[in-house]
Amino acid sequence: MKDNIVAIATPLGFSAIGVIRLSGPDVIDIVKKIFIPKKEKDLKEVLSHTIHYGNIVYKNEIIDEVLVAVYKAPKSYTGEDMVEIFTHGSPIILEEILKILVEEGARIAERGEFTKRAFLNGKVDLLQAESINEIIRAESKIALKRALSKLKGELSRKLRDLKSKVEYLRIYLEASIDFPEDVEEKEKEDWIRNIEEIKKEVSDLLEKAEKGDWIREGYGVILVGRPNVGKSSLFNALMREDRAIVTPIPGTTRDYIEGELYLSSGHLVKIYDTAGLGIPKDILDKMGMERTEKILEKSNLILFVVDGSCEASEEEINLLEKIKSYQNKKLILVVNKIDLPQKVDLSVFPKDIEKIFVSAKERKGIEEIEKVIERHITSQDVEDGIFLNMYHREKLKEVYNLCEEGLNVLKNLPQSLDVLGDIIYDMDRAFGEILGEEVSLDITDKIFENFCVGK
Numbered sequence: 304m305k306d307n308i309v310a311i312a313t314p315l316g317f318s319a320i321g322v323i324r325l326s327g328p329d330v331i332d333i334v335k336k337i338f339i340p341k342k343e344k345d346l347k348e349v350l351s352h353t354i355h356y357g358n359i360v361y362k363n364e365i366i367d368e369v370l371v372a373v374y375k376a377p378k379s380y381t382g383e384d385m386v387e388i389f390t391h392g393s394p395i396i397l398e399e400i401l402k403i404l405v406e407e408g409a410r411i412a413e414r415g416e417f418t419k420r421a422f423l424n425g426k427v428d429l430l431q432a433e434s435i436n437e438i439i440r441a442e443s444k445i446a447l448k449r450a451l452s453k454l455k456g457e458l459s460r461k462l463r464d465l466k467s468k469v470e471y472l473r474i475y476l477e478a479s480i481d482f483p484e485d486v487e488e489k490e491k492e493d494w495i496r497n498i499e500e501i502k503k504e505v506s507d508l509l510e511k512a513e514k515g516d517w518i519r520e521g522y523g524v525i526l527v528g529r530p531n532v533g534k535s536s537l538f539n540a541l542m543r544e545d546r547a548i549v550t551p552i553p554g555t556t557r558d559y560i561e562g563e564l565y566l567s568s569g570h571l572v573k574i575y576d577t578a579g580l581g582i583p584k585d586i587l588d589k590m591g592m593e594r595t596e597k598i599l600e601k602s603n604l605i606l607f608v609v610d611g612s613c614e615a616s617e618e619e620i621n622l623l624e625k626i627k628s629y630q631n632k633k634l635i636l637v638v639n640k641i642d643l644p645q646k647v648d649l650s651v652f653p654k655d656i657e658k659i660f661v662s663a664k665e666r667k668g669i670e671e672i673e674k675v676i677e678r679h680i681t682s683q684d685v686e687d688g689i690f691l692n693m694y695h696r697e698k699l700k701e702v703y704n705l706c707e708e709g710l711n712v713l714k715n716l717p718q719s720l721d722v723l724g725d726i727i728y729d730m731d732r733a734f735g736e737i738l739g740e741e742v743s744l745d746i747t748d749k750i751f752e753n754f755c756v757g758k
Contacts, residue, residue, distance in 0.1 A: 305328065306410060307325060307328065307408060307409045308326055308327055308409060308410055308411070308413075308416055308420075309324070309325045309330075309401060309405065309412060310401075310411060310757035311323055311401060311757055312387070313392070317392060317394070319391075319392050320390070320391070321389075321390045321392040321394075321396065321397045322388070322389055322390075323390065323400055323401060324385070324386075324388075325387075325404065326380075326383050326385045326412075326420060327383055327384065327409070328384060330383075330384050330409065331347055331373065331375075331384055333386075333404060333408050333409055334386045334388070336407050337360060337361050337366075337404075337407065338358070338359060338371055339357050339360050340355050340357035340371075341357050341358075342355075342356075346371070346373055349373055350373075351378055351379075352372075353373055354371065355370065355372075356369075356370055357369065357371065359388070359390075359400055359403075361403050366396065366399055366400055367390045367391055368391070369388050369389055370388075371386060371387070371388055372389070373385075374387075380426065381420040381421045381424060382421060382425065411756075412756060412757065413751075413752075413756070414751060414752050414756050415436070415750075415752065415753070415758060417758055418436070418758055419432070422747065427454075428456075428459050428738050428739050429738060429739025429750070430453060430458055430462070430695070430737070430739070431453065431454055431459060432750070433453070434450050434451075434453035434454040434690070435758065436758070437449075437450035437690050438450040439755065439758065442519075442521070442563075442571050443518070443521075443565065443570060444569030445568070445569045445686060446519050448569075448686075449518055449688060449690060453689070453690055459738060461508070463738065465501060465504055465734060466735065466738070469727060469734060470731060471497075472497055472498070472727050473724075473728065473731055475494075476723060476724050476727055494709075498706050498709045498710055498713075499706075499710065501706055501730075502706035502707070505699050505703045505706065506703060508699055509696065509703070512690075512691040512696055514683065514684070514689075515688035515690045515691065517603060517680075517683075517688065518571075518690075519690060520573070521571040521572055521573035522572045522573065522603050522676070522685070523572075523573050523598075523601055523602035523603045524572055524573065524575070524602065524603070524606060524676055525574075525598050525602040526538055526574070526575065526576050526577060526606050526608055527605060527608070529618065529622065531610070532610040532640075533610060533640055534576055534577070534608050535576050536639075536663035536664055537606075537637070537661065538574060539663070540663045540669050541562070541564055541673075542564070542574065559576060559598055560576040561573060562576075564673070566673065566676070566677050567677075568677055570680050570685070572676055572680075575598050577594070577598060599626070602632065604632070604676060605626060605633065605634045605635070606635050606637045607623055607626060607634060607636050607637065608639050609636065609637070609638055610640050610647070611639060611640050611641050611645045612640045612645065612647075613646055613647065614646050614647060614648065623652060623653070624653075627653065627656075635656070635657045635658070635675060636652055636656045636657065636658045636659070637672070638658060638660045639661055639663055640663075641667065641668070642662040642665050642667070659672055694746060694749075695737050698733045698734075698736055699733075699737070701729075702730050702733050702734065705726050705733070708726050709723055712726065
């Protein structure tokens with residue numbers, strides 16, 4: 304990179320400290336023009352990874368008292384010369400110094416450009432670069448843990464191992480293409496075994512990526528049931544605040560309300576209070592129920608709430624049977640209003656459904672619900688989830704499909720050896736694109752544009 308970039312690296316607003324970051328071949332010279340150290344020294348001559356105290360001075364006016372950190376290539380975040388200026392956290396000071404640095408020859412960095420330079424200079428691969436943004440945006444302890452694991456290169460090592468297996472197959476196959484008639488049954492069996500192993504490992508990664516979505520976006524828990532069974536009261540009890548309007552009038556909730564619950568284990572849970580399901584009375588009811596069904600599709604755990612002080616209606620029983628048909632959804636029957644005399648006959652509901660008894664009004668059984676949610680998350684082995692963006696996920700699906708093609712081709716050896724060679728080549732290329740070894744600038748631009756400015 305021939306130009307020099309600069310950005311404010313801390314969020315705008317009043318704070319104790321602000322940070323301005325620069326990277327590029329001339330950044331030390333640029334900062335030298337406006338930084339007057341307390342002890343006479345030349346920033347070009349100082350050791351890398353050292354901090355220096357002094358003032359930013361422009362046109363004989365002191366702008367701020369600062370610390371300047373110098374990082375010299377290649378041992379810096381970007382692999383280039385870098386400087387970080389630590390100022391007092393006034394937006395006016397930060398903007399003024401930024402303006403001066405631009406006048407002295409730097410340009411404002413684009414989103415994620417510092418990390419993009421780190422990637423282009425070989426300091427991190429594409430997956431590790433992504434993890435830096437995921438660390439910044441982590442909303443739970445578990446999400447932070449998985450993002451840090453990705454930054455350390457655990458996922459990259461796994462994918463490189465798979466790429467090495469593909470490269471071994473490719474070399475072995477190229478040696479056989481010249482003499483296809485000499486391919487023995489044992490070699491064919493070895494190829495089948497290796498491709499099946501790659502297919503299985505890719506399938507495992509895609510499954511872990513689904514779990515990674517739960518970690519990053521939150522484990523979805525939806526409250527459903529007929530109107531006026533106390534779903535909104537239960538939602539408020541779980542949120543520990545009055546978020547949803549509660550009245551004795553059925554159908555108060557016409558749209559869904561979303562809240563976040565952080566469990567003691569560090570997991571993020573998204574709770575959805577939804578419109579009561581049943582026969583819609585008007586167009587608003589119908590729209591609310593349609594939205595509820597959309598939330599049902601993306602939720603992981605369904606809490607079907609019934610009013611223990613009322614007899615179960617046929618409509619309610621049929622509704623539960625319908626919800627049971629949703630595949631891969633955990634379902635729990637929550638009997639609410641246990642503080643009132645009980646009239647519900649639980650024998651009308653399926654016996655195999657787990658039941659919890661609560662009083663949302665008196666907050667009885669709320670901790671039990673939280674424990675059950677945590678148990679269901681733990682049973683899914685969510686903590687081994689991985690973070691993959693849509694581009695990387697599609698590339699892994701491409702590898703999976705290529706494995707299936709390869710296994711089908713192996714049935715027709717030796718006539719189709721050339722075709723198998725093309726498939727193995729495409730698998731190798733796809734892994735290279737995931738790791739960023741073979742990827743277009745358009746793709747990298749799309750990835751890094753989601754970063755903060757200054758990162």
